[in-house]
Amino acid sequence: MATATAVQELSATVSSPPEKYLLKDGIGGPNFPLLAVPAIDLGLLTASSPLGERELDKLKLAFSSCGYIQVVNHGMDDSFLDEVHSVTKEFFSLPMEEKMQCARPKDDIDGYGNDTVYSDNQTLDWNDRLYLNVKPDTIRKLKVWPQNPKNFRKVLLEFSGELEKMNEVILRAMAKSLKLEDEECFVNQMGENQTVLSRFNLYPPCPRPDAVLAAKAHGDASAMTYLLQDNKVEGLQTLMKDGQWYRVPIIHNAILVNTGDQLEIMSNGIFESPIHRVVTNPEKERITIAIFFGPDPTSEIGPHQGLIDEKRPKLFNSVRQGHKRVLFNNQSLDWNDRKVLRDYTAKLRELEGQLLKAMEESLSLPEGSFLSKFGEEQSMFARFNYYPPCSKPDHVLGLKQHAGGSAMTTVLQDRDVLGLQILKDKQWYWVPTLPDAFLACERG
Numbered sequence: 001m002a003t004a005t006a007v008q009e010l011s012a013t014v015s016s017p018p019e020k021y022l023l024k025d026g027i028g029g030p031n032f033p034l035l036a037v038p039a040i041d042l043g044l045l046t047a048s049s050p051l052g053e054r055e056l057d058k059l060k061l062a063f064s065s066c067g068y069i070q071v072v073n074h075g076m077d078d079s080f081l082d083e084v085h086s087v088t089k090e091f092f093s094l095p096m097e098e099k100m101q102c103a104r105p106k107d108d109i110d111g112y113g114n115d116t117v118y119s120d121n122q123t124l125d126w127n128d129r130l131y132l133n134v135k136p137d138t139i140r141k142l143k144v145w146p147q148n149p150k151n152f153r154k155v156l157l158e159f160s161g162e163l164e165k166m167n168e169v170i171l172r173a174m175a176k177s178l179k180l181e182d183e184e185c186f187v188n189q190m191g192e193n194q195t196v197l198s199r200f201n202l203y204p205p206c207p208r209p210d211a212v213l214a215a216k217a218h219g220d221a222s223a224m225t226y227l228l229q230d231n232k233v234e235g236l237q238t239l240m241k242d243g244q245w246y247r248v249p250i251i252h253n254a255i256l257v258n259t260g261d262q263l264e265i266m267s268n269g270i271f272e273s274p275i276h277r278v279v280t281n282p283e284k285e286r287i288t289i290a291i292f293f294g295p296d297p298t299s300e301i302g303p304h305q306g307l308i309d310e311k312r313p314k315l316f317n318s319v320r321q322g323h324k325r326v327l328f329n330n331q332s333l334d335w336n337d338r339k340v341l342r343d344y345t346a347k348l349r350e351l352e353g354q355l356l357k358a359m360e361e362s363l364s365l366p367e368g369s370f371l372s373k374f375g376e377e378q379s380m381f382a383r384f385n386y387y388p389p390c391s392k393p394d395h396v397l398g399l400k401q402h403a404g405g406s407a408m409t410t411v412l413q414d415r416d417v418l419g420l421q422i423l424k425d426k427q428w429y430w431v432p433t434l435p436d437a438f439l440a441c442e443r444g
């Protein structure tokens, strides 16, 4: 495993980014709409007044739709936040030899560096960063904590300490906004020794903003993420359910908060962990500071009991951080696969609606005759099949003869290998494969 050259140096010396930073299909765009992220007044979240109630409703709506809030009136004054920005900028402006004293050792995450290169095919991010674990104290790697600027460590501890308090207020408010009896339920799930990780990001100017990302699309593995954005240069974008990337706006010295994967689990999927990315800017550098809060890695987290009912079954298994598994009709799936499955099933639901409509039309039935029978909460399950080669195809079936119990089944067939047969008039017929076409059948 190798480390890439500092992006800061590339930015200063090359006129076009090396191949390994270029995305084959570009970043899309160029016009990305601005996302409306609600500003939440921290003081009001704890107020028992109609205004306080309104703020809680805003918070709930924001976290369950776009996944972000901008916290204002948070009690950190401008001069302090300017100091957070300036120690970060000063650190990245140090001569390379000095920054390298904080270099991330191979196979570690703490320290100054950038993408670890795992393979020749990897596309790299246009970003240098300093990762520092802050809590629990026992995992601090002080060897890579900057000694210069002199106030760096003090500022980091004060900033993360302020955000730790803010996080407790917000976690309580989230529980309250969901009308949960136990307002401490999310705070308690974070455990005795929650993890606090800081990430200082430098995004140098990039000559190919159309083809290079500063951070590839990802969801945060944290429970909650707090970001002090650059006050002048935008860059963060988030993927909304309409499949479109939106720009996340800047509010001067507001703290941008998003839910991470662990909170998605605790809230049984009500508060989703948004997928986001960072784009590059051709002229200006961008600096941000992210603080991630995660549950105690030794304690188990899971969907809160009060958020599980018939309408919203338990979506996730209980897990320890780092072992993110999910329940999807009793099939355990990896986290990223679940996101793919969610998008895929959403598209199939649309397709199903169109097919039902066409079937109604073909029988001259009024619109909705079939669809209405499925009800609000129609069930849907996925099954992934692997059929290994078999030396006795004349004696062994991949799947015995059956008719499914569903109303409608959609199959994405193997692109190359035939296998499915249907029985019609006592005769078995092959079902041809048509690359990337869906096979739909009634009554499974």
Ligand SMILES: O=C(O)CCC(=O)C(=O)O
Residues within 6 Å of the ligand: 199, 201, 215, 220, 227, 235, 236, 276, 278, 288, 289, 290
């Ligand atoms: O710098 C940003 O705008 C976002 C950073 C981010 O997504 C991260 O560090 O996980």
Ligand SMILES: [Fe+2]
Residues within 6 Å of the ligand: 218, 219, 220, 276
């Ligand atoms: Fe992130």
